[in-house]
Amino acid sequence: xxxxxxxxxxxxxxxxxxxxxxxxxxxxxxxxxxxxxxxxxxxxxxxxxxxxxxxxxxxxxxxxxxxxxxxxxxxxxxxxxxxxxxxxxxxxxxxxxxxxxxxxxxxxxxxxx
Amino acid sequence: xxxxxxxxxxxxxxxxxxxxxxxxxxxxxxxxxxxxxxxxxxxxxxxxxxxxxxxxxxxxxxxxxxxxxxxxxxxxxxxxxxxxxxxxxxxxxxxxxxxxxxxxxxxxxxxxxx
Numbered sequence: 001x002x003x004x005x006x007x008x009x010x011x012x013x014x015x016x017x018x019x020x021x022x023x024x025x026x027x028x029x030x031x032x033x034x035x036x037x038x039x040x041x042x043x044x045x046x047x048x049x050x051x052x053x054x055x056x057x058x059x060x061x062x063x064x065x066x067x068x069x070x071x072x073x074x075x076x077x078x079x080x081x082x083x084x085x086x087x088x089x090x091x092x093x094x095x096x097x098x099x100x101x102x103x104x105x106x107x108x109x110x111x112x113x
Numbered sequence: 114x115x116x117x118x119x120x121x122x123x124x125x126x127x128x129x130x131x132x133x134x135x136x137x138x139x140x141x142x143x144x145x146x147x148x149x150x151x152x153x154x155x156x157x158x159x160x161x162x163x164x165x166x167x168x169x170x171x172x173x174x175x176x177x178x179x180x181x182x183x184x185x186x187x188x189x190x191x192x193x194x195x196x197x198x199x200x201x202x203x204x205x206x207x208x209x210x211x212x213x214x215x216x217x218x219x220x221x222x223x224x225x226x227x
Contacts, residue, residue: 012205034215036218041203041221041223042220042221043218043220043221044205044218044221045201046215046217046218049214085115089156091156091216099161100158100161101146101156103156105154
């Protein structure tokens, strides 16, 4: 059974720092991995989608990597800003499922001005 | 891509009543899902909304409590029936075209049961 773990659960850093969020999964048989952002009490915003055949994806200050063989993904945020404060969730779509996503518990990120 | 409109965005309901949440997608999609996110928790899948047939429910969720409709490829509803305070959560609609493509989410419905 696929399990997704995100470390750390919470992270607080000063504005301007580069940071890395981690996501690990137990079964490499996936279609893709997706990173989301969630602001308090709100829905989810898709940040990056990495297909199983890809190694990384970039969007602006965000870079996500995928190492399927080791079951790991990282989300790199460059030059962090207070507006980046949110909970970041990763989710994988297993190949043996009814297309549902399996979720990590999230990393709550606080960027201090 | 797909833009999902979900309403209401929030509601406060009396216990014992029911609330229907609507999810409208701006394009036809293959897959639609309903999730629940309890306070401080990650997302839990309630069911897959199947177009023209009964929804597929996950373990712990039943049709009598969470009836779902999906009359076409762009619209679905989730009803939370006979509500209790334990049903207070954010309910999220998700849609996608195929398994290997991006999943999109509505802005969520924040439900408080008093």
